[in-house]
Amino acid sequence: MSNESHPAMIGPGGRPLRAAVVARIYDHASDTRSLFLTLADNGAIHFIPGQFISIAIPLSDETRTRPYSIASHPEDGAPYEICFNRVPNGPGAAWLFERAIGDAIGFSGPFGTFSLERAPAAEAIFIAAATGIAPIRPMIRRAAAGAHLAMTLLHAAPSPEHMLYRAEFEALAVRDAGFRFETMITPEAETYSRLLEQCDRRWVRGDTNRARHFYICGAGHGVIALRDLFRSAGYERRAVHYEQW
Amino acid sequence: MAKLRVIFENGAPERIVEFDPAKAPFHHDGKPGSILDILLGHKIHLEHACGGNCACTTCHVIVKQGAQLLSEAEEQEEDMLDKAPGLTPTSRLGCQAVVQAPDAEITVVIPKFTINLVSESADEQ
Numbered sequence: 001m002s003n004e005s006h007p008a009m010i011g012p013g014g015r016p017l018r019a020a021v022v023a024r025i026y027d028h029a030s031d032t033r034s035l036f037l038t039l040a041d042n043g044a045i046h047f048i049p050g051q052f053i054s055i056a057i058p059l060s061d062e063t064r065t066r067p068y069s070i071a072s073h074p075e076d077g078a079p080y081e082i083c084f085n086r087v088p089n090g091p092g093a094a095w096l097f098e099r100a101i102g103d104a105i106g107f108s109g110p111f112g113t114f115s116l117e118r119a120p121a122a123e124a125i126f127i128a129a130a131t132g133i134a135p136i137r138p139m140i141r142r143a144a145a146g147a148h149l150a151m152t153l154l155h156a157a158p159s160p161e162h163m164l165y166r167a168e169f170e171a172l173a174v175r176d177a178g179f180r181f182e183t184m185i186t187p188e189a190e191t192y193s194r195l196l197e198q199c200d201r202r203w204v205r206g207d208t209n210r211a212r213h214f215y216i217c218g219a220g221h222g223v224i225a226l227r228d229l230f231r232s233a234g235y236e237r238r239a240v241h242y243e244q245w
Numbered sequence: 246m247a248k249l250r251v252i253f254e255n256g257a258p259e260r261i262v263e264f265d266p267a268k269a270p271f272h273h274d275g276k277p278g279s280i281l282d283i284l285l286g287h288k289i290h291l292e293h294a295c296g297g298n299c300a301c302t303t304c305h306v307i308v309k310q311g312a313q314l315l316s317e318a319e320e321q322e323e324d325m326l327d328k329a330p331g332l333t334p335t336s337r338l339g340c341q342a343v344v345q346a347p348d349a350e351i352t353v354v355i356p357k358f359t360i361n362l363v364s365e366s367a368d369e370q
Binding site: 012014052054064066067092112113114224227238242243244245 | 273274290291292293294295296298299300301302303320321324325327328
């Protein structure tokens, strides 16, 4: 496959893009899908757990740039997994849902500073809302691969089928006594109010320990509300990491 | 009318955009009326790998004139800028800095490293 075979291989601003090919498609739920991408040139994406690639979405009148976190692990190489859900009026996800096996996708990157190269030297709390689990999945695997202090993953999703990678995290919790996996099934509209209530009760009012590190990812302003909860409670600004989509 | 002058540190020709801030948004990425929104709406490319969502620093600009005429940086922008290469006291993210005054005159520099960061990531791997 050549770059010329796909109209989006020249990105916005005339910048050349890398070409990926859809190797596999997996539907977690009717509205949530993973694409597994290989590179047309058989190269690799050298990324840090948590980073995203920037995909060129060719629309009728222009090419837009939209970010998608890499949900797979750097150590595994290709295929690289991105997962996403349908977003009302979201042309990026709509276009990705139309891709078939063998289709080419133009991208650049990786980018992003919401990333984790190794476990922090502190207790770590990972908080994911729905597909916000995508960047956190490789972060946890990287952190768990070496010596680490206590780690907790709190994943909120609207249904069990939206609890992506559940079996994987349950298995990790069984073999790694330092990792706790907790799930919260909640209607989408209540996701952040429930996360805020639980985080406030456990990690703000629950004790005076302010040495934890937080890694928060999800869509909407609730991510910012969680950030503010922890920072205003006395956690160091740089100990509260977040990515809001 | 407000005026936005854009200097490209990589030597590309300077551009000047005249616009009415009240007519924002001009495009669909970044905050309405932001430097990114204005430039894209006038067909001047500024990188924005995260789609203008304040999740990366590829739209980093250095404000040379009129910094006080832009919206104040919020905490999320400051968190991102903390991690930006080549940070200066007048660095802003193009997707977040909104031109507010109707007659503002703003000059920004698009740093070389912002441009290179993106092109290298596309080329090197």
